[in-house]
Amino acid sequence: xxxxxxxxxxxxxxxxxxxxxxxxxxxxxxxxxxxxxxxxxxxxxxxxxxxxxxxxxxxxxxxxxxxxxxxxxxxxxxxxxxxxxxxxxxxxxxxxxxxxxxxxxxxxxxxxxxxxxxxxxxxxxxxxxxxxxxxxxxxxxxxxxxxxxxxxxxxxxxxxxxxxxxxxxxxxxxxxxxxxxxxxxxxxxxxxxxxxxxxxxxxxxxxxxxxxxxxxxxxxxxxxxxxxxxxxxxxxxxxxxxxxxxxxxxxxxxxxxx
Numbered sequence: 029x030x031x032x033x034x035x036x037x038x039x040x041x042x043x044x045x046x047x048x049x050x051x052x053x054x055x056x057x058x059x060x061x062x063x064x065x066x067x068x069x070x071x072x073x074x075x076x077x078x079x080x081x082x083x084x085x086x087x088x089x090x091x092x093x094x095x096x097x098x099x100x101x102x103x104x105x106x107x108x109x110x111x112x113x114x115x116x117x118x119x120x121x122x123x124x125x126x127x128x129x130x131x132x133x134x135x136x137x138x139x140x141x142x143x144x145x146x147x148x149x150x151x152x153x154x155x156x157x158x159x160x161x162x163x164x165x166x167x168x169x170x171x172x173x174x175x176x177x178x179x180x181x182x183x184x185x186x187x188x189x190x191x192x193x194x195x196x197x198x199x200x201x202x203x204x205x206x207x208x209x210x211x212x213x214x215x216x217x218x219x220x221x222x223x224x225x226x227x228x229x230x231x232x233x234x235x236x237x238x239x240x241x242x243x244x245x246x247x248x249x250x251x252x253x254x255x256x257x258x259x260x261x262x263x264x265x266x267x268x269x270x271x272x273x274x275x276x277x278x279x280x281x282x283x284x285x286x
Contacts, residue, residue: 071109072218074271075101075116082114090124091116106215117215123148123244125192129183130201132209132242133194138170145179145194148211148244153192155181160196178204178248180240204240207250210260212267214245219270220263227266227276234283235259258283 069075081092082099091103092115101107105118115126125131125147133145136152141164144152157164159181162172173179180201181194196202212220220241221228228239235258237251249259262279269275 069107071107073107074105075107076104077101081107081116086114087112089113089115089126091118106218108218119213119215122150123214125149125153125183125186125244127183127185129243131181131183131194131244132204132240132246132248133179133181133244134209135173135175135177135179138173138175140167140169143169143173145181147183147192147194148214148246149192151192153181153183153194155179155194155196159194161202173203178209178246180204180242180248204248207238207248208256208260210247210249210263212245212247212263213270214243216267216270217241217243217245219266219275220247222276227279230276230280231259231262231283234280235262 069079069081075081079101080098081101084094084097084099086099086109088094088099089108089110091101091105092099093102094100099114101116103116103118105116108115108117110126110128113126115124117124123131131147133147133153133155135143136146137144139154141157143155145155147153157169160172164172179196181196182198182201184193184195186192219227222230228241231237232239235251235255237249237255237259239250239259240248242248247263249256249263251259262282265279265282266275269278272278
């Protein structure tokens with residue numbers, strides 16, 4: 029009988045010294061059962077194809093797809109969260125319009141009741157005269173905007189033919205006069221703006237220039253020539269080094285240089 033009791037204790041030691049589970053083993057088992065789910069990625073994080081982004085509380089936008097109740101990235105890029113939509117802005121390629129984006133567009137073609145504008149997107153977008161604050165008569169569009177003019181517009185969706193809708197009605201929208209436009213990657217726009225507008229405020233204060241930043245990566249800059257030159261150089265630094273840490277200090281040091 030003594031040998032049988034000893035035989036029952038062969039194999040892995042699963043019990044404490046008194047024949048019961050020890051407190052450490054119970055704690056380990058509990059931790060395995062209660063292990064938290066991995067933390068989902070945050071806004072402006074670099075993501076890779078197939079990476080889980082959300083458990084399904086958002087609507088999948090460009091660069092994402094839904095599978096099994098979860099949303100995943102379909103391209104490599106920067107995560108952008110705009111409730112109720114989550115999307116990924118790819119590292120390369122044209123700007124992909126999304127509802128609500130405020131962008132800088134360039135007039136390309138003038139029609140009798142509309143202007144075709146370039147958003148840096150795959151297709152031109154029609155800006156209808158009803159989408160402006162002006163009372164435009166038929167055939168008079170050329171008297172208000174001409175090819176080459178820059179305007180700030182809001183994206184208002186895409187129809188089934190992938191035609192982009194834009195409007196110039198609203199605060200902060202309208203024609204831009206003077207200044208220059210610098211193009212950067214759309215993925216670097218959040219870095220140009222900064223947290224709560226901190227980066228753009230830093231640049232404007234240090235240079236005395238005025239800036240308007242479009243979600244499509246176009247930045248309008250106006251002011252003295254020296255200020256414009258300084259801002260354009262700062263934007264080039266951000267476009268090139270936007271993913272590195274310490275960017276704010278780097279820009280502040282550059283702006284302080286004589």
